[in-house]
Amino acid sequence: MTYINQLVCVNCGRSYGEDESINYCPICGFQSGILDVQYDYLAVEKICNPTAFKKNSNFSMWRYLPLLPLQGMVGIQHLQVGWTPLYESRNLAGELGVARCFIKDDGRNPTASLKDRASAIGVAKAMEYKAECIACASTGNAASSLAGFAAAAGLPAVIFVPQRAPKAKVAQLLVFGAKVFSVQGTYDQAWELCMQSSGEFGWYSRNCAVNPYLIEGKKTVALELVEQLLYQYDGAVPDWVVVTVGDGCTVGGVWKGLTEMYRLGFLTKLPKILGVQAQGCRPFVTAWHDNTRKLLPVEANTLADSIAVGHPRNFQKGMNAVLESQGAFIAVDDDDILWSMTTLARKAAVFGEPAGVAGIAGVKQAVKQGIIDKNESVGIIVTGNGLKDIESAIKGGGVVHKIEPDIEAVRSYVK
Amino acid sequence: MTYINQLVCVNCGRSYGEDESINYCPICGFQSGILDVQYDYLAVEKICNPTAFKKNSNFSMWRYLPLLPLQGMVGIQHLQVGWTPLYESRNLAGELGVARCFIKDDGRNPTASLKDRASAIGVAKAMEYKAECIACASTGNAASSLAGFAAAAGLPAVIFVPQRAPKAKVAQLLVFGAKVFSVQGTYDQAWELCMQSSGEFGWYSRNCAVNPYLIEGKKTVALELVEQLLYQYDGAVPDWVVVTVGDGCTVGGVWKGLTEMYRLGFLTKLPKILGVQAQGCRPFVTAWHDNTRKLLPVEANTLADSIAVGHPRNFQKGMNAVLESQGAFIAVDDDDILWSMTTLARKAAVFGEPAGVAGIAGVKQAVKQGIIDKNESVGIIVTGNGLKDIESAIKGGGVVHKIEPDIEAVRSYVK
Numbered sequence: 001m002t003y004i005n006q007l008v009c010v011n012c013g014r015s016y017g018e019d020e021s022i023n024y025c026p027i028c029g030f031q032s033g034i035l036d037v038q039y040d041y042l043a044v045e046k047i048c049n050p051t052a053f054k055k056n057s058n059f060s061m062w063r064y065l066p067l068l069p070l071q072g073m074v075g076i077q078h079l080q081v082g083w084t085p086l087y088e089s090r091n092l093a094g095e096l097g098v099a100r101c102f103i104k105d106d107g108r109n110p111t112a113s114l115k116d117r118a119s120a121i122g123v124a125k126a127m128e129y130k131a132e133c134i135a136c137a138s139t140g141n142a143a144s145s146l147a148g149f150a151a152a153a154g155l156p157a158v159i160f161v162p163q164r165a166p167k168a169k170v171a172q173l174l175v176f177g178a179k180v181f182s183v184q185g186t187y188d189q190a191w192e193l194c195m196q197s198s199g200e201f202g203w204y205s206r207n208c209a210v211n212p213y214l215i216e217g218k219k220t221v222a223l224e225l226v227e228q229l230l231y232q233y234d235g236a237v238p239d240w241v242v243v244t245v246g247d248g249c250t251v252g253g254v255w256k257g258l259t260e261m262y263r264l265g266f267l268t269k270l271p272k273i274l275g276v277q278a279q280g281c282r283p284f285v286t287a288w289h290d291n292t293r294k295l296l297p298v299e300a301n302t303l304a305d306s307i308a309v310g311h312p313r314n315f316q317k318g319m320n321a322v323l324e325s326q327g328a329f330i331a332v333d334d335d336d337i338l339w340s341m342t343t344l345a346r347k348a349a350v351f352g353e354p355a356g357v358a359g360i361a362g363v364k365q366a367v368k369q370g371i372i373d374k375n376e377s378v379g380i381i382v383t384g385n386g387l388k389d390i391e392s393a394i395k396g397g398g399v400v401h402k403i404e405p406d407i408e409a410v411r412s413y414v415k
Numbered sequence: 416m417t418y419i420n421q422l423v424c425v426n427c428g429r430s431y432g433e434d435e436s437i438n439y440c441p442i443c444g445f446q447s448g449i450l451d452v453q454y455d456y457l458a459v460e461k462i463c464n465p466t467a468f469k470k471n472s473n474f475s476m477w478r479y480l481p482l483l484p485l486q487g488m489v490g491i492q493h494l495q496v497g498w499t500p501l502y503e504s505r506n507l508a509g510e511l512g513v514a515r516c517f518i519k520d521d522g523r524n525p526t527a528s529l530k531d532r533a534s535a536i537g538v539a540k541a542m543e544y545k546a547e548c549i550a551c552a553s554t555g556n557a558a559s560s561l562a563g564f565a566a567a568a569g570l571p572a573v574i575f576v577p578q579r580a581p582k583a584k585v586a587q588l589l590v591f592g593a594k595v596f597s598v599q600g601t602y603d604q605a606w607e608l609c610m611q612s613s614g615e616f617g618w619y620s621r622n623c624a625v626n627p628y629l630i631e632g633k634k635t636v637a638l639e640l641v642e643q644l645l646y647q648y649d650g651a652v653p654d655w656v657v658v659t660v661g662d663g664c665t666v667g668g669v670w671k672g673l674t675e676m677y678r679l680g681f682l683t684k685l686p687k688i689l690g691v692q693a694q695g696c697r698p699f700v701t702a703w704h705d706n707t708r709k710l711l712p713v714e715a716n717t718l719a720d721s722i723a724v725g726h727p728r729n730f731q732k733g734m735n736a737v738l739e740s741q742g743a744f745i746a747v748d749d750d751d752i753l754w755s756m757t758t759l760a761r762k763a764a765v766f767g768e769p770a771g772v773a774g775i776a777g778v779k780q781a782v783k784q785g786i787i788d789k790n791e792s793v794g795i796i797v798t799g800n801g802l803k804d805i806e807s808a809i810k811g812g813g814v815v816h817k818i819e820p821d822i823e824a825v826r827s828y829v830k
Contacts, residue, residue: 080500152764168805174812177761182815189820197825346592349567387802390583397589405604410612
């Protein structure tokens with residue numbers, strides 16, 4: 001059974017029942033008519049509450065099944081996804097100049113990024129709908145996680161990548177057996193071709209922009225964060241939850257998860273959201289500083305490839321997350337992002353990819369600008385594993401000491 | 416408190432009490448005088464047994480603290496290590512021609528390999544001994560896991576790598592802030608220099624060969640395997656446990672873990688061990704086929720770098736594991752290893768590095784040779800994440816289809 005009440009268009013507010021044929025508001029179109037899944041929270045509350053959950057022994061994102069848009073377990077694959085570690089780091093808090101600092105390491109998911117939470121839902125939904133194939137356009141974590149979960153389900157996956165897609169990222173897709181089309185054109189052309197092909201051939205579309213269910217998977221990172229704070233840190237609630245922002249889907253999901261936990265009695269106050277972008281691709285930050293709050297698409301230019309989204313497809317949900325939480329957007333440059341990689345690794349022993357760690361520099365910047373107070377605490381979500389981008393690690397890492405195989409060389413270093 | 420009874424030399428059988436100054440049998444020397452840690456199992460049994468463990472809510476390797484050579488929690492770091500997922504894959508069982516196939520995905524550890532279990536112990540021990548620095552010689556997973564756990568402890572780490580060490584692997588060490596010496600010479604020279612330096616400067620040595628405690632960390636993968644089989648698969652015991660073999664330490668640890676679980680009443684029969692090596696570096700396989708069972712060091716020549724150990728430093732423990740379990744050693748070539756990567760990823764959705772997955776091809780080969788019967792079941796330990804070696808994934812992966820941004824191109828593929 002499902003607890004879905006309705007799907008509501010974030011643009012016009014019209015509501016729809018769950019229906020296989022409806023993926024976006026048909027009135028507003030897929031560019032702006034993103035749907036939000038709403039549940040019967042009065043019913044959900046009876047099984048999802050702090051007392052009941054203390055006995056929940058399912059340590060994966062599926063512990064939140066009543067808060068997910070699935071009919072049951074039928075489409076759920078064997079891969080262990082979610083319930084990634086939460087750590088407190090005093091060293092990092094000291095470095096960033098905040099009272100407390102929590103790190104949620106979502107690079108510990110099956111294909112090493114937070115996107116696994118969304119792909120797990122996408123594939124489960126495709127199985128429910130008895131789709132014969134699932135498709136997406138991406139070069140990054142969305143694609144590799146889709147390839148992984150589709151392999152688990154034995155479901156054919158078709159992935160459209162732009163011609164400039166890095167070889168290493170494509171390799172992951174091939175290893176999992178996905179069919180990969182390298183579209184000789186831009187990312188937008190690959191995206192359009194994916195949408196068109198899905199329509200024509202009846203493939204289930206995993207593109208987060210037009211699929212209302214994927215964000216429901218992403219929100220589980222926030223559901224877990226709150227529960228883990230409860231069990232591991234006596235219910236400490238950070239003043240800020242920090243997340244990097246690309247198309248707006250992850251930050252939107254995080255905010256939704258926090259509000260649901262507030263509604264269900266797990267949280268007594270709501271944190272503010274700090275949305276962090278790269279200086280080389282900051283459409284949210286720009287809109288935030290402009291009173292109109294309108295999206296102006298830009299050319300992306302940052303090494304943090306997973307948030308290099310010049311035209312965010314989920315702009316409204318992303319903007320709402322920060323507005324509603326009374327938080328802020330902030331941008332950091334690529335050098336700050338490399339600094340974040342080494343600082344997070346050295347202070348908290350977590351190795352994240354550039355887009356996964358930019359929140360570290362974001363906090364430092366926000367403290368400097370007076371957005372975050374030194375008496376406040378932060379919870380930073382690290383969205384992807386550093387092994388996804390060894391090249392950036394090399395840039396940020398430091399120096400090797402070449403020595404002869406002779407103890408004298410070591411002696412002079414020790415001195 | 417610790418339950419250690421004694422440390423026994425695997426070569427001469429002499430026993431020693433736990434003592435900071437004793438890392439190997441002083442009579443036999445470090446080349447052959449490896450020590451085995453033995454516990455007071457009668458005392459351990461009272462707290463480590465199937466009834467008590469059903470209530471154990473610590474889902475990490477530290478649930479086995481009484482079976483580990485630590486004085487307590489003092490040196491244990493925050494990183495969530497162990498209790499990695501165990502999956503059954505029917506598709507893979509079908510492909511390999513066995514009755515059942517279980518996969519233990521140890522690439523899901525903090526720095527993405529089984530070596531984290533050993534480094535967690537190494538760093539904890541260094542903290543107990545109040546060492547001011549920890550050192551090792553390695554280019555691979557041992558080094559990156561050491562760098563990660565040392566960063567967690569705020570303990571300086573010095574790592575000696577041979578000059579041919581791949582840049583990407585060195586990058587991980589630097590990100591975690593380790594001091595890296597590139598020794599202009601062979602791996603053996605780097606190893607000797609590390610041993611000499613550790614002695615002279617009082618650094619704690621993580622080299623698995625001469626440190627009797629690290630293998631105790633590695634054995635936890637087998638302790639978990641048995642418990643997870645109990646809870647997830649009604650106590651199914653695979654006829655074979657399959658593990659790849661480099662220096663012999665991991666396979667030795669796996670066998671030790673299995674025998675302990677048998678002794679403590681978690682297992683009713685002991686599986687046989689299948690030790691898998693690469694054809695290009697198979698000193699164990701060669702010794703196995705020779706009646707003398709003597710080690711002949713070789714030049715290593717395989718893409719599975721984590722098991723490219725021509726001179727296994729823990730030969731005796733590795734050989735004993737297979738002998739005592741009445742198992743077998745087998746070798747597979749590099750093409751088989753690449754096949755293993757894609758087969759594991761496509762059939763079971765687990766992406767492992769070459770040395771981590773060679774056991775897949777090992778089982779296929781062993782079935783063909785009649786070593787494993789088609790009615791038997793296997794449990795395969797995948798020791799490292801595929802993201803550690805993207806180059807091999809590229810070699811094994813398959814082909815990308817280049818198309819114009821035009822639906823016609825997709826149509827002709829679909830037809």
